[in-house]
Amino acid sequence: MSDETRPGLAAGLACPIPISDYPTVQMSHGGGGRLSQMLIDDMFVAAFDNPVLAQLHDGAILDLAAGRLAFSTDSFVVHPLFFPGGDIGSLAVHGTVNDVAMCGARPIAISAGFIIEEGLPMEDLWRIVQSMRDAADQAGVPVVTGDTKVVDRGKGDGIYINTTGIGVIDDGIEISPRRARPGDLVLLSGAIAAHGIAIMSVREGLEFETTLETDSAALHELTAAMLERAGRNVHVLRDPTRGGVASTLNEIAAQAGVGIRIDEAPIPIDEEVRGACEILGFDPLYVANEGKCIAIVARESADEVLQAMRDQPLGARAAIVGEVVEEHPGKVFLRSRIGGLRVVDMLSGEQLPRIC
Amino acid sequence: MRFVDEYRGGEDASKLLDAIRSSVTRPWVIMELCGGQTHTLIKAGIDRMLPDEITLVHGPGCPVCVTPMRLLDQAIAIARRPEVIFTSFGDMLRVPGSAADLLEVKSEGGDVRIVYSPLDAVKIAEANPDKQVVFFAVGFETTAPANAMAVWRAERAGVENFSVLCSHVLVPPAMEAILGAPDHRVQGFLAAGHVCTVMGYWEYEPIAERHRIPVIVTGFEPLDLIQGTYMAVAALEEGRHEVENQYSRSVTRDGNIAAQKLMTEVFEITDRDWRGIGVIPDSGYALRERFVAFDAGLRFDVADIEAHDSGECIAGKIMQGIERPSACPAFGTRCTPERPLGAPMVSAEGACAAYYQYGRS
Numbered sequence: 001m002s003d004e005t006r007p008g009l010a011a012g013l014a015c016p017i018p019i020s021d022y023p024t025v026q027m028s029h030g031g032g033g034r035l036s037q038m039l040i041d042d043m044f045v046a047a048f049d050n051p052v053l054a055q056l057h058d059g060a061i062l063d064l065a066a067g068r069l070a071f072s073t074d075s076f077v078v079h080p081l082f083f084p085g086g087d088i089g090s091l092a093v094h095g096t097v098n099d100v101a102m103c104g105a106r107p108i109a110i111s112a113g114f115i116i117e118e119g120l121p122m123e124d125l126w127r128i129v130q131s132m133r134d135a136a137d138q139a140g141v142p143v144v145t146g147d148t149k150v151v152d153r154g155k156g157d158g159i160y161i162n163t164t165g166i167g168v169i170d171d172g173i174e175i176s177p178r179r180a181r182p183g184d185l186v187l188l189s190g191a192i193a194a195h196g197i198a199i200m201s202v203r204e205g206l207e208f209e210t211t212l213e214t215d216s217a218a219l220h221e222l223t224a225a226m227l228e229r230a231g232r233n234v235h236v237l238r239d240p241t242r243g244g245v246a247s248t249l250n251e252i253a254a255q256a257g258v259g260i261r262i263d264e265a266p267i268p269i270d271e272e273v274r275g276a277c278e279i280l281g282f283d284p285l286y287v288a289n290e291g292k293c294i295a296i297v298a299r300e301s302a303d304e305v306l307q308a309m310r311d312q313p314l315g316a317r318a319a320i321v322g323e324v325v326e327e328h329p330g331k332v333f334l335r336s337r338i339g340g341l342r343v344v345d346m347l348s349g350e351q352l353p354r355i356c
Numbered sequence: 357m358r359f360v361d362e363y364r365g366g367e368d369a370s371k372l373l374d375a376i377r378s379s380v381t382r383p384w385v386i387m388e389l390c391g392g393q394t395h396t397l398i399k400a401g402i403d404r405m406l407p408d409e410i411t412l413v414h415g416p417g418c419p420v421c422v423t424p425m426r427l428l429d430q431a432i433a434i435a436r437r438p439e440v441i442f443t444s445f446g447d448m449l450r451v452p453g454s455a456a457d458l459l460e461v462k463s464e465g466g467d468v469r470i471v472y473s474p475l476d477a478v479k480i481a482e483a484n485p486d487k488q489v490v491f492f493a494v495g496f497e498t499t500a501p502a503n504a505m506a507v508w509r510a511e512r513a514g515v516e517n518f519s520v521l522c523s524h525v526l527v528p529p530a531m532e533a534i535l536g537a538p539d540h541r542v543q544g545f546l547a548a549g550h551v552c553t554v555m556g557y558w559e560y561e562p563i564a565e566r567h568r569i570p571v572i573v574t575g576f577e578p579l580d581l582i583q584g585t586y587m588a589v590a591a592l593e594e595g596r597h598e599v600e601n602q603y604s605r606s607v608t609r610d611g612n613i614a615a616q617k618l619m620t621e622v623f624e625i626t627d628r629d630w631r632g633i634g635v636i637p638d639s640g641y642a643l644r645e646r647f648v649a650f651d652a653g654l655r656f657d658v659a660d661i662e663a664h665d666s667g668e669c670i671a672g673k674i675m676q677g678i679e680r681p682s683a684c685p686a687f688g689t690r691c692t693p694e695r696p697l698g699a700p701m702v703s704a705e706g707a708c709a710a711y712y713q714y715g716r717s
Contacts, residue, residue, distance in 0.1 A: 336578070
C-alpha cells in the first residue's frame, strides 16, 4: 500500500477517522458493521500495514521453519493511558515482545486485541495505535492479526489491550527457571524501578525536580546478543515487571529449588528514582520494570555475557548482582550496603505509601 | 545520593560496630522508639551485627499500630457512607478493623483514596463541594503539624465539607508508660529523630533524669542507628543518663517552634487509647473547641462504635518491648501479612511486619 492510499499516515500524525464525524469511539465501531470496518481498515490495517495482516483473514498465516516455538500473552490495563516515556500502546508491544524474548526466542509476530470503552477520544486511540506501530516497527516484530471490541461507557478504563506473541527458539538455547543451579551468577541489565515510579508519579500527581520516565523497551535484541555469546550457558531469562526484581528472584528460587543471594551495592538505580522511592517509603526491589532483564548464567560465561549486555544500548549499565547458592532453597537473601544479611520476601500485596 | 549514601557506608558501619564491641562489658536492653527505626535495623541486618550483649527491643512508635480498633471501625463506618470521600495515608488501608479493612471498603464501592498530604484532602474537598471529605488524622508528633495545618486552612478557607477523624498520640507519655510497667526491661532509649525534629528533645530531659535512663535522639539511616546504639552503650557503660542528640543534622533542643505553635492552636492534650496497650492519660491530641466542627467523629455520629482486639494478638506486649514478634505463637502461622491478627503485621512500620518480611523467625 503506498502512502497515498494510506489514509492518515500520508498526512503525518492526523487521525484517519474524520474527527468531525466521530470525535469519540462509538458502540457501533465494535458492532461488526460499516463503522467497525472503517475503524479496522482506516486505523488498524493502515497503521500496522504488513503483508500478513493485509490478507484480512480470520487469523494470520505464518511461514515457519521447523523447531520450537515460544508463545506468550499479556493484557495491559494501565492507568493513565499516557505516561512519561510511553503509553499503553508501546507498553503492550514491549511487554509481549519481552515475554517471548525471555523464553530465549526471537519474536516473529504479535497479535493485538483491543477492548475500547465507548467514548474514548478517537484522537487518543489514534495516538495509542501509532505508538504501537512505532514500537512494533522499531522492534521489527509485525502485528499480524487483531480484534476490536467496544464496551459500554463506564465498563472499561478507556482501553485495554491484549497482545500475544510468538517466537522461534534456535537450536542450542535452553531457557527455563528450573535451570538455575548453585554457582550460577545473577545479572541485571540496568537501572531498576523506573517504570513503577513513572506511573506512580503521574497517577498520583507527584512532582519531582525531573520528569521520571518509564524504562519500557523491547529487550529481544539484548537477549539475542547474550544468547549468541553464551548459548546454553544462559540458564534463565526473566523480565522483572510487576513485583519487581524481588518477586522475580523469589519465583526463580522457588521454581528451581535453589537459594539466591544478591548484593545491594551493585544493583543499578537512577538517583531520581531512588529519591522518589525514599520519599514514598518504597523498596525499589519491588517496583515494576518494563525494560529490564534478569539473567542467570553459568559462572564461567558470566563475564562474556555481561560484556555482550554492555555492548547493547539497553544493557549499558548491566551488572552482576548476585549468585545462586545451595543454602536456603526457595529463598532470596540480600547483603545490605553495610554488610547485614536479610531475607527478600515476596510482597503480600501492593506497596502502599507510608505515613511518615 | 547525597544525604543518604553518607549514612549507609559499609566502612563507617564496621568502624562503629567495632567501637560498640570494644566498649560493651555487660548485657544492655535498648529500645528504639520508632517503627521506622525498627525497619531500618532489621532491613539492614544491624540486629545481627551487634554484639550479643546488646538486646534491641522495639517500641510503640508505629502510628498505624497504636491506632485503636475502635477508631478503625469508625473510619470504616464513615468510609462506607455514599456521600463520603475517605482519604488516608496508604499504610492505614490494610490495617484490620474488627470485620474489614479500608481496602475492602474500597472494593465494595466506597470512595477511599490515598493521599500524600492532608492538604491534598482539603483540595479534594474544595473540588467536590457536594461530597463530604474525611481525612484519617493519625500519627505521632511527626504528622500532627501537617494535619493541624489542614484543619486550620479548611477553617480559614471555609471548606465546610472537610473533616478529620483524629487520633494523634504523643511519645513522652508512652515512654513514661513503658517505664512504669512492672515487667519492663528497657535500660536505654533511641528516641525518634523525626518526632524530635518537630518537638525538640527538652521534653525527654525530665524523663531521663527521673528514671535514670539515657535517651539518644537518633535518625533513621543504618549509620544513624549504629551510632545511636554506640552512644547509648557508652552512656550505659559510663553510668550517664542524659538526653543526647545523634540526629543533630535535623534536630535542635527546641524543635520547630512554628509547627508547635500551630499544633497548640489546633489541638489540645487528651487521654488516648493505644491499641494493645490501653488508655494512657494525656497521651494524645484532640481538636480544640474552636475546630470541633471539623471532627468527623461527631459529624458522622460514630462515637458510639466500640470494638475490641482479638485476644490472641500480643501487639501490646511487642510495642512495649516485653515480647519479640517471633515469640508470638501466632507469628507467621495464624498471623501473616495476608491474614493479620494485628496492625504490626501489616504496617510499614510494624515490628511484626519487619520480622516477617526480612525473615526473622
